[in-house]
Amino acid sequence: SDALSERDKVKFTVHTKSTLPNFKQNEFSVVRQHEEFIWLHDSFVENEEYAGYIKLQKLGEGEGSMTKEEFTKMKQELEAEYLAIFKKTVAMHEVFLCRVAAHPVLRKDLNFHVFLEYNQDLSVRGKNKKEKLEDFFKNVVKSATDVDDFFEHEKTFLLEYHNRVKDASAKSDRMIRSHKNAADDINRIASSLYTLGTQDSTDLCKFFLKVSELFEKTRKIEARVAADEDLKLADLLKYYLRESQAAKDLLYRRSRALVDYENANKALDKARAKNRDVLQAETSQQLCCHKFEKISESAKQELVDFKTRRVAAFRKNLVELAELELKHAKVPFQRHSSDSLYCV
Amino acid sequence: QSASEPASLPAEDISTNSNGPKQDSLFDDDPEDLFAEATEEVSLDSPERDVLLSDGPSPAITPITPPTSVLTPRIGLHDDMFTHSSFDEVKIEEEEGGDSFDIHISVSDPEKVGDGMNAYMAYKVTTKTSISLFKSHEFSVKRRFSDFLGLHSKLASKYLHIGYIVPPCAGKKHWMTKVKVGKEDQSSNEFVEKRRSALERYLMRTVKLPVLLKDPDVLQFLESSELPRAVSTQALSSAGLLRMVNKAAEAVNKMTIKMNESDAWFEEKQQHFENLDVQLRKLHASMESLVLHRKELSVNTAQFAKSAAMLGNSEDHTALSRALSQLAEVEEKIDQLHQDQANADFYLFSELLGDYVRLITAVKGVFDHRMKTWQKWQDTQMLLQKKREAEAKLQFNNKPDKLQQAKDEIKELEGKVEQGEREFEQISKTIRKEVSRFEKERVKDFKTIIIKYLESLVQTQQQLIKYWDAFLPEAKAIS
Numbered sequence A: 001s002d003a004l005s006e007r008d009k010v011k012f013t014v015h016t017k018s019t020l021p022n023f024k025q026n027e028f029s030v031v032r033q034h035e036e037f038i039w040l041h042d043s044f045v046e047n048e049e050y051a052g053y054i055k056l057q058k059l060g061e062g063e064g065s066m067t068k069e070e071f072t073k074m075k076q077e078l079e080a081e082y083l084a085i086f087k088k089t090v091a092m093h094e095v096f097l098c099r100v101a102a103h104p105v106l107r108k109d110l111n112f113h114v115f116l117e118y119n120q121d122l123s124v125r126g127k128n129k130k131e132k133l134e135d136f137f138k139n140v141v142k143s144a145t146d147v148d149d150f151f152e153h154e155k156t157f158l159l160e161y162h163n164r165v166k167d168a169s170a171k172s173d174r175m176i177r178s179h180k181n182a183a184d185d186i187n188r189i190a191s192s193l194y195t196l197g198t199q200d201s202t203d204l205c206k207f208f209l210k211v212s213e214l215f216e217k218t219r220k221i222e223a224r225v226a227a228d229e230d231l232k233l234a235d236l237l238k239y240y241l242r243e244s245q246a247a248k249d250l251l252y253r254r255s256r257a258l259v260d261y262e263n264a265n266k267a268l269d270k271a272r273a274k275n276r277d278v279l280q281a282e283t284s285q286q287l288c289c290h291k292f293e294k295i296s297e298s299a300k301q302e303l304v305d306f307k308t309r310r311v312a313a314f315r316k317n318l319v320e321l322a323e324l325e326l327k328h329a330k331v332p333f334q335r336h337s338s339d340s341l342y343c344v
Numbered sequence B: 001q002s003a004s005e006p007a008s009l010p011a012e013d014i015s016t017n018s019n020g021p022k023q024d025s026l027f028d029d030d031p032e033d034l035f036a037e038a039t040e041e042v043s044l045d046s047p048e049r050d051v052l053l054s055d056g057p058s059p060a061i062t063p064i065t066p067p068t069s070v071l072t073p074r075i076g077l078h079d080d081m082f083t084h085s086s087f088d089e090v091k092i093e094e095e096e097g098g099d100s101f102d103i104h105i106s107v108s109d110p111e112k113v114g115d116g117m118n119a120y121m122a123y124k125v126t127t128k129t130s131i132s133l134f135k136s137h138e139f140s141v142k143r144r145f146s147d148f149l150g151l152h153s154k155l156a157s158k159y160l161h162i163g164y165i166v167p168p169c170a171g172k173k174h175w176m177t178k179v180k181v182g183k184e185d186q187s188s189n190e191f192v193e194k195r196r197s198a199l200e201r202y203l204m205r206t207v208k209l210p211v212l213l214k215d216p217d218v219l220q221f222l223e224s225s226e227l228p229r230a231v232s233t234q235a236l237s238s239a240g241l242l243r244m245v246n247k248a249a250e251a252v253n254k255m256t257i258k259m260n261e262s263d264a265w266f267e268e269k270q271q272h273f274e275n276l277d278v279q280l281r282k283l284h285a286s287m288e289s290l291v292l293h294r295k296e297l298s299v300n301t302a303q304f305a306k307s308a309a310m311l312g313n314s315e316d317h318t319a320l321s322r323a324l325s326q327l328a329e330v331e332e333k334i335d336q337l338h339q340d341q342a343n344a345d346f347y348l349f350s351e352l353l354g355d356y357v358r359l360i361t362a363v364k365g366v367f368d369h370r371m372k373t374w375q376k377w378q379d380t381q382m383l384l385q386k387k388r389e390a391e392a393k394l395q396f397n398n399k400p401d402k403l404q405q406a407k408d409e410i411k412e413l414e415g416k417v418e419q420g421e422r423e424f425e426q427i428s429k430t431i432r433k434e435v436s437r438f439e440k441e442r443v444k445d446f447k448t449i450i451i452k453y454l455e456s457l458v459q460t461q462q463q464l465i466k467y468w469d470a471f472l473p474e475a476k477a478i479s
Helices: A035-048 A048-052 A068-077 A079-102 A110-116 A127-143 A149-199 A204-274 A278-329 A338-343 B017-025 B033-043 B069-075 B077-083 B088-095 B145-162 B174-182 B189-206 B218-221 B239-254 B264-314 B318-397 B400-476
Strands: A003-006 A010-016 A027-033 B103-113 B120-129 B138-144
Touching: A010 A035, A010 A079, A010 B138, A027 A035, A027 A110, A027 B077, A035 A079, A035 A110, A035 B218, A079 A110, A149 A204, A149 B120, A149 B264, A204 A278, A278 B318, A278 B400, B103 B189, B120 B145, B120 B189, B120 B218, B138 B145, B138 B218, B145 B189, B145 B218, B145 B239, B145 B400, B189 B218, B189 B318, B264 B318, B318 B400
Parallel strands: none
Antiparallel strands: A003 A010, A010 A027, B103 B120, B120 B138
8 A cells, every 4th residue: 555754764654455265364455675675575476386477566666765865865855746656656566466476386485475474574574573574474385275265165155064064964963863762652552552452341442542642643653743743854964074075075075186287397407408399398287277267266166065955955855844843843734632631 | 466456567577477488387287188168168159158258269259258348438449440430539528628728838948057978958848728627727847858758658557458549759779879870969059959859759658638638747758847857757658659569469479369350440459550660660761861861952052052152262254254154153052952941851751750659659559558458457357267166175075164265265356356347348438539639640740741842842843943043143144
């Protein structure tokens, strides 16, 4: 955003807005000096891994960076021009950063992240600062794995979701099992009551027969509830347990493709350095890249679909579950109970 | 041995009497012949048949024609008995009874007294009544578990052997088994509540018997602030009774003199209670299983609820996430519903069945006592017969001094035979009354409690409707 001329240094405020999970906040600002931009640029240049990319244009001294004296001179001489150049300077620095941010690979660069986030001087001056910087680096390294925000989110989400669906599936099975056991008991009770009804010599015989009927009704209800819960809830959870596992497997395949791609890049760099089998390495690298991009594209679509399907399936099944539970709870058990029994 | 026994036999004594060996010791000269004679003697056709033997064993025989007038009310009712209606007899009961049955006993406020090894649970026993027998209309005392067992022990020893169906009190063994099997600990709220409820039902059943309500031990138990500590709580448990009954049944089978039922009523009733026992035990077992499974269902539903909540948390689609949380809430409410229903299953239905299984053991015991009373009477009769023969022999052989002794013994035995018959008639009468009272109670109990139980099922259903009705729109709102 803005630049501030402070004594003899120009300081730029770099404001970042990001939804990437590996930043500690969604919006943050740091102050950077020109030297630090240069440091970042140099780090890109020096990084072998980025050998295959178009080099970023260096922010030269003569382009949009001025010393304070020059600023003052300009200011004194032509204020409007000064302002324009100032804006340009800021813009140039911003463009530089934005180009880095837009680049699919460079945006993941560790130094870039440090540059954006670390709220103290980057220029390695003095031991303390170096140590602090190293510490910061260490922390950043831990969280910066897969930078692509969509897939990062999906990975975190799926890991947790899968475990929870697994648990819910197991628990729903246990619940339904108990329900079935209860229904079996009620069945036995109904038969015993029937036998008692046929045997009893008192007024109770008719009573027992009636109660036996009611228990048989209850049993049917309980058995159907258990069956419907099995169908609408347990099966749903089992299905999405398998689906979430499949989604995890997909992400894993993509990770593998990424690793292959990264390895191919390394191999290409080596080949170029040794100037041997360069073409082979290039072909292989391109294949890996293509494969990775293809899998990423399809995986993204897959995962989006997964969500849509999941939401629809849960909706359908939960609605049907509730409707069936209501249907069973409303069976006219009431009509037959107390009133008619008092008369028996 | 049995000839000199007093009218009130202590309960424990009975188990040592077995008919088989007793026969042998009394008639050691010629068991076979004597039995044959005995059989002849008691047949209808025998010219020697006298009033004492009117309880002839022939199955075709008409109902008992009792020698004493005390039993008159019973005569006209035999036909009713056979047609299975107990109402007439009941009416007579009520006319004789007088006082309306208005008493309510509650057992409450269980509290731990003392600590360590000597700690025990004390219960407050509150009686509310308008019956004049009691000193006041409402009063409370503190009692401990052994006090209840002590009361039962006393009542059983006084009344069981003369035909009263004394309600059993679940003894220490029963509760110990519960602790082992149910993995409950004695101090758990559930255990305390089960026991409290059982003790309450025990007292209510006890006072429903008019003869027990008037008993001084019962009155003392309910009213007196201090109760002497029950020394022997080896109350005649239902298990003990059952053992006794089975032993007696075995002895009867070994006997060559069979007690042929002149009165088909007793035979029929005995069979009826046998069948009832089998069925109630089966039903009780199924009910206990249901209680267990319902409790399991409650626990598993609660666990599922938590799991669903977690799933809802990790679901990133907002509406679905909310619906899953709502599902978790519904399931949590339902788990409470299952818990409540399991309690109804238990306290209403299962305990009713358990109580009646124990009660029927007492009924069987009472029938068994009648058999023993009959046996005792028969034995005395046989002894009398033997003495008469001996007397005849002595007269023939002309031994005057021994003759007098024999005549004295015969006189004594004749008295005992009369007493034996009276006791048998009495116990038979009491049992008829008791069985009719018991059956009336049973009908009332089962109807009242089962209807209450069914109402609990209906209530559960109504709650389920409420919960799922509230959830359905939430599920539909997912988009």
